[in-house]
Amino acid sequence: MRALITSVYVFLYAPIALVVLFSFNAGRNASEFTGFSAQWYGKALANPFLVTALQNSLIIALVSATLAAVFGTMAALGLERLGARTRAIFDGLLAAAIVVPGVVIGIATLVALVAVFGAINPAIAALWPGDRPPQLGLGYGSIIAAHGLFTMALVTMIVKARIATLGRDIVEASADLYATPFTTFRDIVLPQILPSVLSGFLLAFTFSFDDFIVAFFVAGSKTTLPIYVFASIRRGVTPEVNAIATMVLVASLLLILISRLLMRDKTQKSPAGE
Amino acid sequence: MISAPTNDIEFRSVTKRYGAVTAVSDINLTVPKGAFVALLGPSGCGKTTCLRMIGGFEQPSEGEVLIAGKVANGVPAYRRPVNMVFQQYALFPHFDVEKNVAYGLKQLRPKLPVAEISRRVGEALEMVRLSGFAKRRIHEMSGGQQQRVALARALVNKPSVLLLDEPLAALDKKLRTAMQIELQTLQRDLGITFVLVTHDQEEALSMSDLVCVMSAGRIRQLATPQEVYDRPADLFVADFVGKTNRFDGTLEAGGTVRLGNGAALPVSRKDLAPGAVTVALRPEAIRLSRGTGNAATLEGTVTHRIFLGSAAEYSIAIDGLGDMLVTAERQTQNDLVAPGERVAISFDPGTAHIFPA
Numbered sequence: 086m087r088a089l090i091t092s093v094y095v096f097l098y099a100p101i102a103l104v105v106l107f108s109f110n111a112g113r114n115a116s117e118f119t120g121f122s123a124q125w126y127g128k129a130l131a132n133p134f135l136v137t138a139l140q141n142s143l144i145i146a147l148v149s150a151t152l153a154a155v156f157g158t159m160a161a162l163g164l165e166r167l168g169a170r171t172r173a174i175f176d177g178l179l180a181a182a183i184v185v186p187g188v189v190i191g192i193a194t195l196v197a198l199v200a201v202f203g204a205i206n207p208a209i210a211a212l213w214p215g216d217r218p219p220q221l222g223l224g225y226g227s228i229i230a231a232h233g234l235f236t237m238a239l240v241t242m243i244v245k246a247r248i249a250t251l252g253r254d255i256v257e258a259s260a261d262l263y264a265t266p267f268t269t270f271r272d273i274v275l276p277q278i279l280p281s282v283l284s285g286f287l288l289a290f291t292f293s294f295d296d297f298i299v300a301f302f303v304a305g306s307k308t309t310l311p312i313y314v315f316a317s318i319r320r321g322v323t324p325e326v327n328a329i330a331t332m333v334l335v336a337s338l339l340l341i342l343i344s345r346l347l348m349r350d351k352t353q354k355s356p357a358g359e
Numbered sequence: 360m361i362s363a364p365t366n367d368i369e370f371r372s373v374t375k376r377y378g379a380v381t382a383v384s385d386i387n388l389t390v391p392k393g394a395f396v397a398l399l400g401p402s403g404c405g406k407t408t409c410l411r412m413i414g415g416f417e418q419p420s421e422g423e424v425l426i427a428g429k430v431a432n433g434v435p436a437y438r439r440p441v442n443m444v445f446q447q448y449a450l451f452p453h454f455d456v457e458k459n460v461a462y463g464l465k466q467l468r469p470k471l472p473v474a475e476i477s478r479r480v481g482e483a484l485e486m487v488r489l490s491g492f493a494k495r496r497i498h499e500m501s502g503g504q505q506q507r508v509a510l511a512r513a514l515v516n517k518p519s520v521l522l523l524d525e526p527l528a529a530l531d532k533k534l535r536t537a538m539q540i541e542l543q544t545l546q547r548d549l550g551i552t553f554v555l556v557t558h559d560q561e562e563a564l565s566m567s568d569l570v571c572v573m574s575a576g577r578i579r580q581l582a583t584p585q586e587v588y589d590r591p592a593d594l595f596v597a598d599f600v601g602k603t604n605r606f607d608g609t610l611e612a613g614g615t616v617r618l619g620n621g622a623a624l625p626v627s628r629k630d631l632a633p634g635a636v637t638v639a640l641r642p643e644a645i646r647l648s649r650g651t652g653n654a655a656t657l658e659g660t661v662t663h664r665i666f667l668g669s670a671a672e673y674s675i676a677i678d679g680l681g682d683m684l685v686t687a688e689r690q691t692q693n694d695l696v697a698p699g700e701r702v703a704i705s706f707d708p709g710t711a712h713i714f715p716a
Contacts, residue, residue: 252447252449254445254446254447254449255449255450255451255452257414257416257436257443257445257449258443258445258449258450258451259451259462260415260416260435260436260437261414261415261436261437261441261442261443261513262437262442262462262463262466262512262516263437263438263463263466263467263516264437264462264466265437265466266437268466272462273451276453277452277453
């Protein structure tokens with residue numbers, strides 16, 4: 086049994102360990118370790134295409150995760166006020182948003198966006214006073230919209246789970262003590278759900294940052310980090326890709342660690358029986 | 360000049376429906392200023408819904424709820440001059456004790472000076488004997504202490520009405536008795552109207568000036584605890600408040616009730632029309648005597664005895680009628696009756712309650 090568990094872990098983590106190891110390879114052969122060197126990190130960070138892709142990914146992840154956190158939290162709060170039947174429907178839709186494969190979300194978003202752009206662009210052109218009307222097209226906006234939409238479901242799930250443990254009575258107690266609905270939200274509800282909102286934000290960030298499939302469909306001419314890595318692999322794996330992967334890995338682990346720390350803080354603050 | 364309203368709370372034909380379910384049905388109720396009223400009834404009788412309509416957490420479907428003489432329908436909870444002690448206390452877990460208690464005062468506009476807030480919070484904590492606990496976190500407090508924080512958090516605002524939703528249900532028996540006395544003392548000292556919701560009839564009888572017995576969304580009786588106990592308005596009240604022995608019978612002209620076993624009991628109700636009735640008898644209103652004979656009209660055999668020290672509770676199988684519960688105060692050391700002994704029972708006709716069946 087122990088041997089089985091060990092082999093499962095080896096199977097899971099050995100490839101990742103190899104990636105990290107080969108990112109420090111002195112030679113460029115991906116199957117033979119010839120010496121220790123950090124040169125591929127230098128090369129990766131000096132590559133203007135790669136730096137642009139990294140910047141794109143960071144901007145997209147930051148904006149879409151922020152939108153997802155704000156709207157996902159609002160959705161979670163709003164769902165609480167629905168009747169049991171309506172809520173069950175929305176719960177199902179939420180789960181669906183998480184279960185639906187990225188390929189489907191990607192192509193559906195692409196089709197929807199192209200259709201909307203096709204309808205709106207002529208209207209803008211007709212109304213625009215100048216010679217060169219702006220054209221809506223694929224790019225930052227479309228990736229952010231697509232990522233924001235599917236990561237919002239994640240945030241809503243996480244925040245909803247936290248709200249469920251809160252109970253209506255502290256909200257009522259706050260209202261009973263003359264607090265307006267806004268004050269109740271700011272002083273009572275938000276501090277209680279904030280760790281889960283941040284945790285949802287970090288998860289949304291990681292999902293967006295790592296996403297290849299959805300971005301591939303709706304990116305237009307923009308290149309995100311996963312798209313860049315995919316393209317460069319087709320030109321042959323270099324230890325540069327390993328260096329990028331290692332950096333992404335470390336950043337993701339850091340985010341997950343922070344997310345875990347936030348959740349631990351939450352359990353310390355509230356009594357065990359709550 | 361308009362005189363100050365003498366009623367703090369008034370319900371005028373209030374009905375509350377949830378979809379097809381009617382939780383509260385056409386209730387009229389007035390709570391005089393400074394009274395301690397208990398809404399008493401089994402779960403689902405509508406008592407908590409009534410309390411929540413005063414607090415502003417529910418709005419009546421029909422009728423009006425008045426607070427201090429003003430119609431409160433549609434006024435949100437945060438604009439009502441009432442405060443509530445919640446069943447599970449509903450303390451804010453991310454605040455310490457002091458911040459919990461200060462919360463209501465901090466919402467007031469124009470803003471109260473900080474010194475004024477901390478003075479009143481200090482007074483409130485002193486009142487519930489929690490001075491020195493100001494900086495404690497909520498989960499570091501025991502259930503009884505949390506209960507007192509909840510009380511201080513409500514009372515610090517000097518509300519005109521304090522609502523208490525089963526406030527003692529989560530405490531153990533000893534603490535509950537202590538808090539009952541504490542609440543009563545506080546209510547008398549502060550002169551604030553208290554509205555207490557409880558399903559515990561002992562709690563309602565021991566603490567309040569007025570008991571409002573409810574069942575199935577309606578008020579069955581609104582009276583002093585003594586009146587509710589001694590003169591229950593109907594069979595439900597007689598059954599729910601205290602222990603009661605019930606027997607079906609027929610009221611005959613001349614003021615006797617003919618029971619199922621043929622015995623004729625003298626009763627003092629001349630106002631009822633002859634016909635089918637139910638007789639309700641309190642266990643302590645019944646006198647026991649050993650053996651048979653004398654003026655008793657019912658006889659039976661003792662089946663169980665529960666020794667209570669100053670009294671004993673007997674279960675007696677009455678011949679041809681069924682079980683009867685009797686509580687007998689002890690007069691001498693050898694007046695206990697043993698199970699298996701034959702006894703005769705008698706009672707003062709005035710203590711038997713007769714309800715038309």
